[in-house]
Amino acid sequence: MNPSSTQRKTAVPPRHLAVIELGTTSIRMAVAETQRGGRFQILESVQQAVALGRDAFTRGRFERETIEDCVRTLRGFRQLLREYGIVDPAAVTAVATSAVREAANRDALLDRIYVATGIDVRVIDEAEVSRYTYRAVRPLLEQEPFWRTSDTLVIEVGGGSTEALTFLRGRVSHVHLYRLGSLRLRKMLEDTQVPAVRQREIMQSQIDAIAAQIMAGARRSRRLTILALGGDARFACAQLLPDWDQRRLARLAVRDLTRLTYDVLRHSTDDLVQRHRLSYAEAETLGPALLFYVRLARAAGLNHILVCPATLRNGVLAEQAAAGAWTEEFRRQIFASAAEVGRKYGIDAGHSQYVARLSARLFRLLRADHHLDARAEMILALAALLHEAGQYVSRSSHHKHSLYLIMHSDLFGLGRDDTLLVALVARYHRRALPQPTHEFYATLDRDRRILVCKLAAILRVADALDCGHAQRIAQPELRLEQDTLWITARGADSLAVEQHRLRDKAQLFEQVYGIRVALRGA
Numbered sequence: 001m002n003p004s005s006t007q008r009k010t011a012v013p014p015r016h017l018a019v020i021e022l023g024t025t026s027i028r029m030a031v032a033e034t035q036r037g038g039r040f041q042i043l044e045s046v047q048q049a050v051a052l053g054r055d056a057f058t059r060g061r062f063e064r065e066t067i068e069d070c071v072r073t074l075r076g077f078r079q080l081l082r083e084y085g086i087v088d089p090a091a092v093t094a095v096a097t098s099a100v101r102e103a104a105n106r107d108a109l110l111d112r113i114y115v116a117t118g119i120d121v122r123v124i125d126e127a128e129v130s131r132y133t134y135r136a137v138r139p140l141l142e143q144e145p146f147w148r149t150s151d152t153l154v155i156e157v158g159g160g161s162t163e164a165l166t167f168l169r170g171r172v173s174h175v176h177l178y179r180l181g182s183l184r185l186r187k188m189l190e191d192t193q194v195p196a197v198r199q200r201e202i203m204q205s206q207i208d209a210i211a212a213q214i215m216a217g218a219r220r221s222r223r224l225t226i227l228a229l230g231g232d233a234r235f236a237c238a239q240l241l242p243d244w245d246q247r248r249l250a251r252l253a254v255r256d257l258t259r260l261t262y263d264v265l266r267h268s269t270d271d272l273v274q275r276h277r278l279s280y281a282e283a284e285t286l287g288p289a290l291l292f293y294v295r296l297a298r299a300a301g302l303n304h305i306l307v308c309p310a311t312l313r314n315g316v317l318a319e320q321a322a323a324g325a326w327t328e329e330f331r332r333q334i335f336a337s338a339a340e341v342g343r344k345y346g347i348d349a350g351h352s353q354y355v356a357r358l359s360a361r362l363f364r365l366l367r368a369d370h371h372l373d374a375r376a377e378m379i380l381a382l383a384a385l386l387h388e389a390g391q392y393v394s395r396s397s398h399h400k401h402s403l404y405l406i407m408h409s410d411l412f413g414l415g416r417d418d419t420l421l422v423a424l425v426a427r428y429h430r431r432a433l434p435q436p437t438h439e440f441y442a443t444l445d446r447d448r449r450i451l452v453c454k455l456a457a458i459l460r461v462a463d464a465l466d467c468g469h470a471q472r473i474a475q476p477e478l479r480l481e482q483d484t485l486w487i488t489a490r491g492a493d494s495l496a497v498e499q500h501r502l503r504d505k506a507q508l509f510e511q512v513y514g515i516r517v518a519l520r521g522a
Contacts, residue, residue, distance in 0.1 A: 042317070048076070050066065053181075056099040061103050074113055095124045095128075101124075134172070154308075162177070163176075180210050207291060229308050232285065236261075249309075354471045355384045365480055403427035403440070424441055464506070467498060472489075
């Protein structure tokens, strides 16, 4: 037997994956084949127009007919999955975005889909959308020379909302979701019965208000690149750049995009369906979305914008292919976002970084006692970096203010649940111990309550060792001996203040771990 045939027999066969996205105007599915190194190749993409956004944004709930349209579509998708041999539920990820998230009867839709098709659809929050967007666009951005040297604003105008993700020389600095999308804007005009001759003017004023907010969070230098995502932006490329190689970013002149946008806005939805062979839902959102890109480019003073062929489904597939693992680069992006939040609230960076480093050392020393994973370590580190955010509001009860500020901060990459855990760990870095009656803590299940206690106990000890914010105990020696954690300080003249603070703050640690904490000089 020759070596090549042996290799063929022992090689791991490629795995097929699928992502289904319930969007505002349609349901889309991508089927992919995994490759080496966590990469993937899309084999087939399909979509079917469904009026989820029209129901959600006008009625606040889904009509029975719309729910059954979803079921029929997903039954068809299920048949295609079987043709590709995808029968394992773990190989299919189904997500829903703003339209489903906002509907009052979303559970009725999700339950009906699961009963009829076996597909378990997960509603993703704003932070998860940003994470998938990052994973989708990063492979293409890394090929571009401007990525590390200038600032990049990634924008996707959806039907219900607009996502803005800002990078400063390759690092995440700002992420936000604005509740203004192309379909929501169209419905607002219909509800107010604005005369057709004034619709574009009013649309522009609404868009300009959001564009001003986006630019306030994005512009830090004179070198800014806008990268547009979404089917509407890809439509513009198809019209203006028929030879576009979709393995690379496209470069659109704002002048040409403006001309196309105003031409689209002059035609009715029915005309656009006939002229461009669009679905009614696509034609309905096209003009407002293109106008958003034009007005944002004008606000930034740009002559060109870039268009990315990647979609949210690419990001979900990337995470599937990597088995959900977060790369070290992705973790750095999360911490870069936390650093921006810290600067916003004027946090003492020297103190917070010292506490974060010491918390990490304690976490690793106690692995055999807490049995927590790398994700918990990241939650602890973020809480350590942001635990004093509340002093931006008031020094009095600042731990409670930290809870609210962190909960309402746009921490890149973290979902709502993880953000709440970060906020609670930060909240318990001082004063009262966690109580079942405390707001937000009371909503957690037992496992997450224990997680918060384990991490907050470590954070309290680390914070006590820098109570004066002077980092006097530069590199304490940590040693675990039976039932005592010995912390040995070198070079500090007197440890009386730190020892007093540690006696006060080590109570939770000793309660959770059953380990006494002792601070001594060298």
